[in-house]
Amino acid sequence: MRIVDIIDKKKQGKALSKEEINYFISSLANNVMPDYQASAWLMAVWFRGMDEEETANLTEAIINSGEIIHFGALSKKLIDKHSTGGVGDKVTITLIPLLAAAGIPVAKLSGKGLGHTGGTIDKLESIPGFSTSLSIEDMHNQVEKIGVAIGQQTQNLTPADGMLYALRDVTATIDSVPLIASSVVSKKIASGADNIILDVKYGSGAFMKTPQDAEKLASLMVNIGKRLNKSITAVVTSMEEPLGRAVGNALEIIESIEFLKGNIVTGDIAELTYDFGVIALAQTGKIIDETTARNYLQEIIHSGKAIEKFKELIEAQGGNAEVIEDYSKLPEAKYKVEVKSETEGYVKKIDAYKIAYGCKLLGAGREKKTDSIDYSVGVYLNKKTGEKVNIGDTLYTIYSNDEMKTEDCKKYCNEAYEFVSEEPAVQKQIYTIIK
Numbered sequence: 001m002r003i004v005d006i007i008d009k010k011k012q013g014k015a016l017s018k019e020e021i022n023y024f025i026s027s028l029a030n031n032v033m034p035d036y037q038a039s040a041w042l043m044a045v046w047f048r049g050m051d052e053e054e055t056a057n058l059t060e061a062i063i064n065s066g067e068i069i070h071f072g073a074l075s076k077k078l079i080d081k082h083s084t085g086g087v088g089d090k091v092t093i094t095l096i097p098l099l100a101a102a103g104i105p106v107a108k109l110s111g112k113g114l115g116h117t118g119g120t121i122d123k124l125e126s127i128p129g130f131s132t133s134l135s136i137e138d139m140h141n142q143v144e145k146i147g148v149a150i151g152q153q154t155q156n157l158t159p160a161d162g163m164l165y166a167l168r169d170v171t172a173t174i175d176s177v178p179l180i181a182s183s184v185v186s187k188k189i190a191s192g193a194d195n196i197i198l199d200v201k202y203g204s205g206a207f208m209k210t211p212q213d214a215e216k217l218a219s220l221m222v223n224i225g226k227r228l229n230k231s232i233t234a235v236v237t238s239m240e241e242p243l244g245r246a247v248g249n250a251l252e253i254i255e256s257i258e259f260l261k262g263n264i265v266t267g268d269i270a271e272l273t274y275d276f277g278v279i280a281l282a283q284t285g286k287i288i289d290e291t292t293a294r295n296y297l298q299e300i301i302h303s304g305k306a307i308e309k310f311k312e313l314i315e316a317q318g319g320n321a322e323v324i325e326d327y328s329k330l331p332e333a334k335y336k337v338e339v340k341s342e343t344e345g346y347v348k349k350i351d352a353y354k355i356a357y358g359c360k361l362l363g364a365g366r367e368k369k370t371d372s373i374d375y376s377v378g379v380y381l382n383k384k385t386g387e388k389v390n391i392g393d394t395l396y397t398i399y400s401n402d403e404m405k406t407e408d409c410k411k412y413c414n415e416a417y418e419f420v421s422e423e424p425a426v427q428k429q430i431y432t433i434i435k
Contacts, residue, residue: 003027003037010044018057025061029160035167042164042173050178055220056227058178062186063228065160069136069192071107071143078105078143079280080193082184084217087205087352088242092120092150093256094273097310099280100148101300107143108150109157109191121152123256126249126331126375130319146312158186175207181220189230195283196225196232197276202431203240205352211236211431218434233279236431237272241350241385244269248364248378248399250330257324260307267384272429274298279433331376333399337406338382341395345419347385354416355379358409362400377401379413386426389419 006020016024024041027033050058071078079099083089096106110120110132121132134142134151142149153162161183168174188196198221201207202214218234225232244267246255258264259273278293287293300306307324314321323329359365363374380397383389396413400406 003033003041007037007041007044010041010048013048015051015054016057021054021057022061022064025058025065025160028163029065038164039167039171042167042171042176042179045179046173046176049176052220052223052227055178055181056224059182059186059189059224060228062158062160062164062182063190066158066190067136067154067156068190069107069139069157071105071140071192074105074143075192075194077195077284078107078193079195079197079284080106080108080188080191081197081199081276081280082188083199084180084184084201084207086201086239086243087356088244088247088252089199089201089239090120090123090244090246090252090256091199091269091272091276093123093253094259094269095276095280096148096150097260097313098273098277098297098300098306100146100313101305101309102277102281102286102297103147104280104284104286105143106148107139107192108148109139109153109187110150111153120150122373122375123249123252124150124317124319126253127314127319127323128329130314131317134317142316146309146316148309148313150313150317153187158190161186177213177217177220180207180217181224185221185224185228185230185232188232189225189228194231195280196230197279197283198222198232198234199272199276200234200236201239202236203238203352204354205242205356206239211238215432215434218432222434231283232435233283234434235276235279236434237429238427238431239352240427241352242355242381243272245381245384246378247355247359247381248362249373249375250332251378251380251399253323253330254327257307257310257327260301260310262301262304262307268429275430331374333374333376333378333401335398335400335403335406337398337400337410338394339396339398339410339413341383341389341391341393343389343419344391345389345421346423347383347387347389347417348420348424349418350381350385351416351418354412355381358398358412358416361408361412362398362402362405374401379409383417386424388423 362377
């Protein structure tokens with residue numbers, strides 16, 4: 001078997017066998033294949049695609065390229081929630097302590113932000129001392145002890161995916177549905193959970209631009225899960241505008257804490273967190289009735305159990321839990337600039353990508369995974385879609401450490417806002433759920 005023949009076969013649009021895919025991934029993981037051949041194969045897949053069976057076989061081969069976390073009997077109850085990436089998406093941080101406080105164990109392997117999307121790891125690492133560098137053994141022990149752990153993907157977990165992702169990033173093959181599906185599902189299955197919830201984003205702030213494309217990706221990932229005997233629920237959600245009001249690492253931690261304290265009871269963050277919580281309770285068989293599940297989760301928030309679980313998580317991973325009561329313990333930006341509205345009306349739309357790009361200019365994002373970021377900077381959206389705006393109202397607030405970058409950010413944020421004279425209908429967050 002030769003790599004060049006596998007590339008040629010896919011170039012011609014023919015389906016690859018399981019043996020050919022296994023040979024390709026094995027050659028990649030064992031460093032016997034040059035990058036230029038792997039890149040050629042990726043481009044062939046981008047142009048020719050893969051059918052469901054091929055994609056499932058690719059997913060399985062990537063899983064088997066490294067270690068697999070085993071939680072034993074706990075795996076049946078364990079939940080792992082993953083988002084395909086967005087702007088201001090802090091639902092993982094609001095949801096995981098809530099589920100753990102509800103008695104559902106959660107083991108979450110997350111990544112750093114790349115491009116315009118924010119990363120859960122970056123947000124958590126804005127908490128002084130918080131370490132996400134957990135070994136597989138550390139994660140297992142922590143989940144057994146307190147019911148929750150959040151760590152970075154280790155080099156021993158799906159290493160072939162890490163190699164492919166690095167090449168996809170520089171060969172313009174990121175937006176291939178089978179490559180996205182195999183990458184996401186392989187990491188989730190290798191992480192050890194039997195119950196997986198996927199938040200598949202669409203819109204200006206997501207990789208998938210239309211709900212139809214996101215639904216196609218979601219369906220593929222659910223079907224791969226069925227082929228590999230894993231329970232996957234995919235929820236297609238909107239990323240047309242940022243989630244919540246805070247965009248930026250430390251700012252998003254503050255907003256997450258406010259939700260877990262019970263101070264944010266309406267809006268998209270509350271809506272999605274409870275929606276995903278209801279799905280998790282049903283998927284693990286804990287509570288099937290939606291109304292009962294939602295009431296149960298709301299009671300956990302208002303009883304203080306959720307914020308206590310987040311405090312427990314922070315302390316377990318070496319972080320300074322004083323941030324829960326004292327936000328000055330988080331990184332703080334030098335400048336706080338309130339931008340006033342020059343328009344009267346209602347906010348019709350806020351372009352998620354433009355807000356994200358403005359934050360990236362401030363230093364909140366990175367081009368390469370090795371780039372450093374500024375945890376303190378970001379944008380707070382004082383006005384969101386559907387809200388009334390008067391001339392002189394604060395539209396948004398920029399947190400910055402550089403006056404010139406502040407002006408650059410302001411340009412993009414101003415362009416992101418669109419106004420109308422009459423109150424617009426607010427779009428529902430969930431487009432569809434696929435099981």
